Amino acid sequence: MKAHSPSVSLSRRHLGPIALTLASAMVLACGPTPAHAPESEGVSAVSQSLTELVVNGTFASGSVSPWWNGPNTQSSVENGQWRVNVASGAANPWDAPIGQDNIPLTNGQAYTLSFTASASTSVTVRVTVQLGVSPYTAPLDQQITLDGTSRQFTFPFTSSLTTNQGQVTFQLGSRGAFTFRADNLSLTTGGSSGSGPIAQTSGFYVDPNANPAAWVRANSGDSRAARIQSSIASKPGARWFGNWSGDITTAVSNFVGAADAADKLPVLVAYNIPGRDCGGASSGGAGSPDAYRTWISAFASAIGTRPAIVIIEPDAVAQLDCLPNDTERQTRLSLLRYATEQFRDRATNTWAYLDGGNAGWIAADTMAQRLESAGAHNVRGFVLNVSNFYTTAQSTSYAGSVNSSLSSRYGYTLPFAVDTSRNGNGANGEWCNPAGRKLGTPSQTGGGAELLLWVKVPGDSDGPCGIAPGVVAGQFSPDLAIRLIDGT
Structure with missing residues (x-):
């Protein structure tokens, strides 16, 4: 049995998935x-009042900045959406990363990440809000399934850390070549009872x-x-x-x-x-x-x-x-x-x-x-x-x-x-x-x-x-x- 892979900083080399053996998962108690x-x-x-933490989540300017793309990806704005072409050579999800840095997070604060996304083929990709440096702790770590229909995703979560070095990331590797599209990206603060x-x-x-x-x-x-x-x-x-x-x-x-x-x-x-x-x-x-x-x-x-x-x-x-x-x-x-x-x-x-x-x-x-x-x-x-x-x-x-x-x-x-x-x-x-x-x-x-x-x-x-x-x-x-x- 495998645990989901650890959070990673997406502009650096990373460790692979953490293995969780069946024995350790099955420690039993009566x-x-x-x-x-x-x-x-x-x-x-x-x-509750909300504060938007990401910049350029709608790509209205025609530019992707300050969103970045890493190896095995090509990024552009097409028809008002973020288009990312993913190459087939990525062995791990984090080998084809895109995201935004300098996201402030506060321990105990509630947040909501939302966006619309689709893909040119049926794929499962990883979405995180995480620390951008070691140990890459991820208060939000989700797998989403995409296909040709654009869908709205909303993920409320509570941060377990305080940092000014947070990241919002999409990890698109290990799924072969496909095109990823996203729009209306938003990360807001707000109490969990208000989201x-x-x-x-x-x-x-x-x-x-x-x-x-x-x-x-x-x-x-x-x-x-x-x-x-x-x-x-x-x-x-x-x-x-x-x-x-x-x-x-x-x-x-x-x-x-x-x-x-x-x-x-x-x-x-x-x-x-x-x-x-x-x-x-x-x-x-x-x-x-x-x-x-x-x-x-x-x-x-x-x-x-x-x-x-x-x-x-x-x-x-x-x-x-x-x-x-x-x-x-x-x-x-x-x-x-x-x-x-x-x-x-x-x-x-x-x-x-x-x-x-x-x-x-x-x-x-x-x-x-x-x-x-x-x-x-x-x-x-x-x-x-x-x-x-x-x-x-x-x-x-x-x-x-x-x-x-x-x-x-x-x-x-x-x-x-x-x-x-x-x-x-x-x-x-x-x-x-x-x-x-x-x-x-x-x-x-x-x-x-x-x-x-x-x-x-x-x-x-x-x-x-x-x-x-x-x-x-x-x-x-x-x-x-x-x-x-x-x-x-």
Whole structure:
């Protein structure tokens, strides 16, 4: 298994890709196995002033300056676009570089890189915002797939370094001879809550068909209905999609479309990895790797350019332990990488977060290796505590350790989100319908993480266990819901 190649300064000689052996990617640790199952108060968009950092991003003057091109490239302006002819002799992506230098970056500052691009043939190229000198740290490092159709790309990120020697680069080598075109190149400052899909909506979407809402409608005379409506059913939360969802294109498109019509931001969970939940209470998933690739590609395509938040495959990274051999672990990692690539390329207005387990499960350095191997660098970041109970503070501390390992090993850090649906009283060491748990902070931006989200639907059972021994996974229990409201 190979990690993505290191960031490089594009006017100098460089080292090649860093190899990540299967053994190092597969360092395994035992831990609890949370179960999951399928199944507002919105945050307002924050308006923030933006500062443009690149020069001549529209090529209106007819000149490419101060954009430069390196070996194996020829650069010009054609029909108001930047045209770059790439030669066939480049062995590595960074052997055919183009870019702009002297980009100021500030540690902890949020930025958004956007541009339109196309290519004369179908190719995958590398895009970075990075340090222009050793060690070439790249706060943004993305692979994009291009063809003859000009497409808009938008990549929000948070800088992990402070420098006046930043670069915006496109690394076009190792793909043979082709013509690359780009326009409307922009790198702006601005808080993460003021960029990406959050800025385009008026708050998180409240699912009117979530299990708690459906129960309230069907049981309006129940004495518990008003409390469940007020405390749970009226709050924004995620909808889970899997092999129960029917035609995935229709299911996802209808859900995202309803949110878009209401000017709200939907949260979706993709939960269909083969061998899901290691045979536990939420076992299942796609029947084969090929079936999963078809399913997840259709999922991402159904979102399209509409704004969304997506949680990718709860437990799938942490549960590599459960798979019987390296071949199956490598297959799962390849499927997760494929999923991240699909959301990156097909759902261009989505912030996708790859599940990273919880604060009490996998050692942080091991999780960092797994997230890198599973393609977390292709998407917005990672999410913690899905369907679990650890406090936001515990999750934030764990995320800091994961990011420290990502930075030291791979030269980047990632934003993260936390599931706060049931963490109001923290964890008691149990994961399956434990007593004494409580609702946490409703979905919002900030609060210790980039996003706090109700990913698990409060009141939906983890399985026939704990204080709900007769309630199957995914079934709503009003008793569980009231216990979460009261913290009992």
